Amino acid sequence: MIAYNFTLDTFFDRREMRSLIINDTRLQPDHFKFEQQQANALIERFRAGVPEFCRTYDTFIAIFADLRDALASYRLSAKHSEPIRRSAVILALFDGFHIFDQPFIPPTDNDTVPESDLMNLRAFRTDDGNDYSGDDLLEGIFDTLKVALDYCAFLKSQADQGDGAAPDLRLLFRVFNQFRIYKNDWLECLCLGNEVDTAPEALADNAIEIAQRISLAREGSLRMQHISFGGAKGFAVAQHRFLDGQLRVGRKNRRDFAKFRASMHDHIAYPFLRNIVRCLKADHPASRALDIYLLLTFISLGNLSRFGLKNESNSYLFDATSFDAFVAAFLDIDEKMASDLLDRFLFIPGQKHDIWFTPLVRLETSYALLSPMCAHANFERYVEELVSGNDDIDIGRDFETYITDLTTHAIRKASLPFAVRGPMKLKPTTSTFEEVDLLILADKTIYLAEVKYDAFSAEPLAILQHVEKMAGACKQAARKAEFLIANWSTLCSSLNWPADVERVVPFALTEKTFLNGFSFRGVPIVALRDFEDFFSGAILFNLSLGKGGIISGGSFQKTFESDRSAASDLETYLKEPLRRREFAKRLRIRAIDRRPTQEVRTSYRRYEFEIVNVVPSADQDSSSREQSASVSTGR
Secondary structure (H helix, E strand, O other): OOOOOOEOHHHHHOHHHHHHHHHHOOEEOOOOEEOOHHHHHHHHHHOOOOHHHHHHHHHHHHHHHHHHHHHHOOOOOHHHHHHHHHHHHHHHHHHHHHHOOOOOEOOOOOOOOOOHHHOOOOEEEOOOOOEEEHHHHHHHHHHHHHHHHHHHHHHHOOOOOOOOOOOOHHHHHHHHHHHHHHHHHHHHHHHHOOOOOOOHHHHHOOHHHHHHHHHHHHHHHHHHHHHHHHHOHHHHOOOOOOOOOOOOOOHHHHHHHHHHHHHHHHOOOOHHHHHHHHHOOOOOHHHHHHHHHHHHHHHHHHHHHHHHHHOOHHHOEEEHHHHHHHHHHHHOOOHHHHHHHHHOOEOOOOOOOOHHHOOEEEEOOEEEEOOHHHHHHOHHHHHHHHHHOOOOOOHHHHHHHHHHHHHHHHHHHHOOOEEEEOOEEEOOOOOOOEEEOEEEEEOOEEEEEEEEOOOOOOOHHHHHHHHHHHHHHHHHHHHHHHHHHHOHHHHHHHHOOOOOOOEEEEEEEEOOOOOOOOEEOOEEEEEHHHHHHHOOOEEEEEEEEOHHHOEEEEEEEEOOOOOOOHHHHHHHHHHOOHHHHHHHOOEEEEEEEEOOOOOOOOOEEEEEEEEOOOOOHHHOOOOOOOOOOOEOOOO
């Protein structure tokens, strides 16, 4: 079997060239222009030493040149911008709704989940012979729409280039969609180091790609648990029709929306984020914005469930003035506030964040409300971005306090002889100090955690920035551990802890599952959920989710052997949390071939990871061999 790399050290060894290119070049989706002059000069510096990446660079330069030529052949100008923009929105809406009418492919012959509540998780067979989830297909549709809308905004700023006929929209969207696909590949190569035409062994050494794939699989597992434990009940109350001209505020609509809202809040998978949302006052700006976001989703789900593919245009196109008044009345706020809040959800050409954070598109005097599952599936990401960007929410300090309280409670519940302190400032002298987030005294070992809360998206650049942040956390933890050792004879009395501590073990702790079980310079990174689960003593793996959400099967694995060994077992667990080990067993590498097309003449091969549902018995240890099913889980 291929050996996988779970350390970040080698990734950062190759960062210089990519950093220069990321900082000095721009790939602009609004007009398909790649600024090459500086990049070419930089590339020449690395041509001999890094041939793999230089080949990747040349491949994508050729591809973007082909796509520019294909787009130029349409002779599009300012006069085409508005018709294309309107048609693009309508086409994306139709394709988005069409996803929910596709035939369902059960995950296995026996364990089917046919409920309509799972429509965004269903697998669909497409023309290329591959299976994709509804979320994957919707993401592609609306990412392509974003490219189209950005390009239409660019056309508006251009002078007419002649009387070129309006293009076939499907063919034009083919170019937009290819640009989106190739641009995503290029950014992944640039930011995450997954180059084209390299051997599988190179991918197996890429810790970031491994972490991303395991993290995505774990997110899918959490969502399945979310549904099986009642998270789908919110759909059941989103059954109303909301039509332009018939937007009414009724007691049943309001009551059902309150149930839907409560369900969505209750089943945010990340406990800390859920706690933040619960503590927001009703009139807090973030709370108001969340209500608007959920109301838009509620309306879309209601129209989708009632109309299916028979959606009339007024089920997703609303007169702007009437809609402002409806939202104000429904949420008991004034119309100006409603209008200002709705403006936050309008798509703006060239925006950096994802289009499903802005599910409204303005068409003349109307709002177009995009397909609901994009907004619903990304609700947690929107919540996280919203609360992280609020100046009056000190999310970093709140997270540190939350971690300390949670750890104290977990240790007390497990009846382990550990002591906990933090967050606090350690000051052995008047001129020296360190701020530590969490200290755990376990026998004669102190575990020192550097706690980081980070909201980041699935974009390659955001992933790269998060990786760099967590690597920085590892360095901070190591530095603070050295400080603690050097000054322990002075600090022990202020903490009222024994002086005969033998070791300090640093680690980085974050809420996200991404990078869980990886390390940088010998300092492990662990996710909060896995850290908390250590103190539970055992984790249940490999459940089966059957009809009606019935759960069966599964087997427990211990996190520590006994109370006496827990102090040393914690160090072993931090280096290799059980879930990372179990999901790593499911990793497989597959080839993705990008073949030549009518518009793009260049072909290449890339490798990517996938997570298989069933692990061959030879890959399993005895504790997990009994039930290998579609969900690997714990909390």
